[in-house]
Amino acid sequence: MRQLLDEAGVRPDAYPLDGGLPDNRYSIEQRGHTWYGYYSGERGKITWERLYVNEDEACLLLVDELQSDPTTKWRT
Numbered sequence: 001m002r003q004l005l006d007e008a009g010v011r012p013d014a015y016p017l018d019g020g021l022p023d024n025r026y027s028i029e030q031r032g033h034t035w036y037g038y039y040s041g042e043r044g045k046i047t048w049e050r051l052y053v054n055e056d057e058a059c060l061l062l063v064d065e066l067q068s069d070p071t072t073k074w075r076t
Contacts (some may be wrong), residue, residue, distance in 0.1 A: 014072035
């Protein structure tokens with residue numbers, strides 16, 4: 001997934017791949033048997049969150065969100 005995002009020009013600091021609540025980043029994480037995709041805004045507050053039944057669906061959301069958000073791209 002990291003290679004796909006790199007090729008799309010997404011900055012690595014726009015997404016942690018280990019979960020947590022970093023400021024202004026998209027993320028996914030597993031809690032129990034459920035996967036969550038979310039955006040943590042200022043001070044790590046979750047501004048939106050979606051539930052997924054598996055990791056593949058959560059990863060697809062993360063890739064879609066990162067590719068469609070212009071603030072996640074390298075400035076040229």
